[in-house]
Amino acid sequence: MEHVDSGGGDYRRVIMRDYWLSKLFFDLQNPAAAAEYRAGRDTVLARYPLKPEVRAAITADDVATLAPLVNAYLLRFYFLVAGMPEAEFLRRIRAGGKSAHG
Amino acid sequence: MAELVGIFAASHGPMIVRSWDVLPSATRTTLTTAFAELGRRINAARPDVLIVISPDHWVNFFIDNLPSICIGVGETHDGPPEPWLAAFPHKHIVGHASLAQHMLERALADGFEPSVSYRLALDHGFCIPLWKANLDPLPAIVPVIINTVEPPFPSLSRCFDLGKSIADAVKSFPGTLRVAMLATGGMSHSIGEATMGAIDEAFDRECLQHLASGNRDALLTFLNQRIAEAGNGAAEMRNWLAAHGAAGARGFELIHYSAMPEIYVGCGFASWNALQNT
Numbered sequence: 001m002e003h004v005d006s007g008g009g010d011y012r013r014v015i016m017r018d019y020w021l022s023k024l025f026f027d028l029q030n031p032a033a034a035a036e037y038r039a040g041r042d043t044v045l046a047r048y049p050l051k052p053e054v055r056a057a058i059t060a061d062d063v064a065t066l067a068p069l070v071n072a073y074l075l076r077f078y079f080l081v082a083g084m085p086e087a088e089f090l091r092r093i094r095a096g097g098k099s100a101h102g
Numbered sequence: 103m104a105e106l107v108g109i110f111a112a113s114h115g116p117m118i119v120r121s122w123d124v125l126p127s128a129t130r131t132t133l134t135t136a137f138a139e140l141g142r143r144i145n146a147a148r149p150d151v152l153i154v155i156s157p158d159h160w161v162n163f164f165i166d167n168l169p170s171i172c173i174g175v176g177e178t179h180d181g182p183p184e185p186w187l188a189a190f191p192h193k194h195i196v197g198h199a200s201l202a203q204h205m206l207e208r209a210l211a212d213g214f215e216p217s218v219s220y221r222l223a224l225d226h227g228f229c230i231p232l233w234k235a236n237l238d239p240l241p242a243i244v245p246v247i248i249n250t251v252e253p254p255f256p257s258l259s260r261c262f263d264l265g266k267s268i269a270d271a272v273k274s275f276p277g278t279l280r281v282a283m284l285a286t287g288g289m290s291h292s293i294g295e296a297t298m299g300a301i302d303e304a305f306d307r308e309c310l311q312h313l314a315s316g317n318r319d320a321l322l323t324f325l326n327q328r329i330a331e332a333g334n335g336a337a338e339m340r341n342w343l344a345a346h347g348a349a350g351a352r353g354f355e356l357i358h359y360s361a362m363p364e365i366y367v368g369c370g371f372a373s374w375n376a377l378q379n380t
Binding site: 015017019022023026029031067071072073074075076077090093094096 | 298
């Protein structure tokens with residue numbers, strides 16, 4: 001019987017990302033950019049035309065709001081760069097993005 | 103004619119390097135033993151060239167330009183850019199342009215439309231297995247990137263067929279060359295998702311059974327049904343499918359499997375007896 005390829009679950013799923021959020025997280029892989037970001041977020045954020053609600057979510061470390069807007073690998077990487085402890089990131093992502101304190 | 107002298111697969115994960123010193127000693131021993139056996143087998147095959155199939159974890163590509171398949175056709179590639187891989191012993195890695203070009207031509211003839219890169223940075227997906235397997239000497243590398251990081255992905259059967267195309271390219275390459283293949287990534291794991299840290303051991307073990315059975319259709323049917331539930335990292339099983347396709351779905355041998363939540367990965371190591379396919 002010939003195998004019918006449905007492709008692997010949702011492999012053809014088109015996910016619309018937030019471009020400038022993704023670009024910010026991508027750029028922060030550069031160690032110098034990451035260091036600058038840790039020293040002062042506002043200076044770096046000002047270079048990206050982020051939507052107000054996206055910028056607010058970044059400022060609030062709102063994992064739940066950011067998660068669907070960006071690739072999951074970049075999301076995880078960003079919160080490492082931003083200095084969130086791994087255990088806290090896991091707590092938030094597993095709770096749908098909410099911290100233990102809500 | 104070139105000869106396909108070995109086909110291998112290994113998981114990768116940043117914490118294998120980044121967290122090595124704080125991993126439980128039993129985990130370190132298990133990983134060291136598995137990588138050593140993988141390396142022993144690759145070294146024993148004495149490849150002149152190693153085709154490595156891995157994802158790109160946002161190093162070479164971004165969502166403004168994200169190919170499904172990319173073949174590295176350059177004479178030289180760069181070592182990993184991740185700061186925590188600074189101790190990786192090769193800043194530059196020799197490629198094999200003529201074999202890569204031949205693979206590209208064969209892929210085009212077989213109905214694929216891969217992109218090409220004349221110089222890739224090889225991230226942890228490539229370099230952790232190369233490093234931990236202690237390949238000596240390090241063969242020339244032909245990197246092949248399959249997008250398993252950001253949907254849409256190439257279909258499962260397409261990845262299997264790509265592996266067959268690569269194997270056919272090796273066998274028709276006009277030159278005396280010993281060539282091996284290494285697929286990296288998988289098995290089940292989840293990164294940056296609500297299920298992060300979960301290992302779907304049932305998925306992994308059933309997948310291994312299907313690989314060993316040699317039944318291509320059963321494997322693809324199983325993966326089509328289950329891969330999306332096994333975590334976003336399970337998409338990297340596409341690389342194993344390419345290796346399986348290169349082997350003609352035959353000769354699979356498990357070297358080691360452990361569910362390792364401490365590194366967030368269902369960790370698998372395998373080889374295929376490529377000689378059975380000749």
